[in-house]
Amino acid sequence: MTSHEHTRATIAERPELMAAVQGLVSDTWPDYFQSARSDPDDGRIDWMGLYHRWPHLQLALLDGDRVIASAHTAPLAWADEPSELPEEGWDWAMRRSRDDLDAGSTPETLCGLAVTIASDRQGEGLSRVMLRWMHAVARQHGMPRLIVPVRPSQKFRHPHTPMTEYASWVREDGLPQDPWIRTHIRIGGRIISACDQAMRMVGTAAEWSQWLHIPLPDNGEQVHPDLLSPLILSDGIGRYVEPNLWMLHG
């Protein structure tokens, strides 16, 4: 499928794009998204599991031969009230989607896990293209709702502010101050609730130091542009709990 000069493909249609999509993710997301262990499960984020279980739900946008944007999603047999969405976000959706698949349950809701735009292509409005495409894919596969644990792009500037408060900040025109929350609202999304424990990640102080590219003490609190809330270091172990915001489309 082609739109403007861009080509769209799912990993099911073009499995050979998997490495390029994962390369885009590695280049664009903070290092700890590849390397930190989840706390307490001890596993790393199972990006590969997404490609293998649901290749038709992993999306790649190409400019010529180059993957310039991607979207990762997972289906959930979840049809509860949006207000029932848990405090967990990513971690819950990853676990639940895998369990639902193993149980053979019918998908009811698509969960948008990640939208990634190549660094040199950010600011061109491509994220809107990817969000609309995710929504279309959800409907195409019989899932009327798209839920997203949104990672607000400017939250790192306010690491001590609770997500509920941060998400309530609006500009004079009434739209959210955060550009990524605003983008979701502009295309019809609505805020449901904070998921204050979207991801729990753990590593040694030495590992975090490598992932964040700064020296770190064994004890104390660290803020950093890659982190939406402070990293807490205790006896050489760093724990990070990432707050996200549940938003609903459809």
Ligand SMILES: CC(C)(COP(=O)(O)OP(=O)(O)OC[C@H]1O[C@@H](n2cnc3c(N)ncnc32)[C@H](O)[C@@H]1OP(=O)(O)O)[C@@H](O)C(=O)NCCC(=O)NCCS
């Ligand atoms: C967050 C991300 C998806 C946004 O994608 P994008 O294609 O660059 O965003 P767009 O061009 O569609 O712009 C969206 C809004 O953000 C604003 N924006 C874009 N870059 C910005 C920047 N560096 N600083 C502040 N605002 C910015 C735009 O002005 C626009 O807001 P407006 O239309 O209300 O003015 C992209 O930056 C990204 O891939 N980041 C790394 C991975 C990530 O954090 N993904 C999101 C979590 S799933």
